[in-house]
Structures are given as C-alpha cells and as structure tokens.
Amino acid sequence: MKYLLLLLLALLIIWQWRGWRDRGTRNDTPAAGGAARPIEMVACLQCGMHVAVPEAVTGRLGSYCSAAHRQRHEA
Numbered sequence: 001m002k003y004l005l006l007l008l009l010a011l012l013i014i015w016q017w018r019g020w021r022d023r024g025t026r027n028d029t030p031a032a033g034g035a036a037r038p039i040e041m042v043a044c045l046q047c048g049m050h051v052a053v054p055e056a057v058t059g060r061l062g063s064y065c066s067a068a069h070r071q072r073h074e075a
C-alpha cells in the first residue's frame, strides 16, 4: 500500500511537471502566431458589401467597396 502511494505521488509529480512544461512552450507560440490574426472587414456605405480594410476605398464619410460607390454616396 505504501508503494502504491509513492507511485501515485510520482505520477502526480510527473503530471504536474508536464503541465508546467506545456505551459512554458505555449508561452512561446503567441509571438510566432501573432501575424495570423483575422483580416478586419468594413461594410460599404453605398451597398453594404463587406470588404477587407486594405482593399476598401476610404472616403470623407467612411469606407466603400469601390471608387464608383464612393463617388455615388458622397456626390
């Protein structure tokens, strides 16, 4: 019975150590995975279509899907 308790204690220590080690490696990943964030989207003020922020046409009042819609909305 005494050996069973020692074995249980050893398993507990190993399990704790593995959890601590996994947390240590997981702390390294956000720096590498930080670039893989989702692309931000905006809705066109004229037609409501969602476009990625880098591809959106920015006008005086907001963002648009195309220069044509910006002209039509801000004219």
Ligand SMILES: [Zn+2]
Pocket: 044, 045, 046, 047, 048, 049, 064, 065, 066, 069
């Ligand atoms: Zn549009």
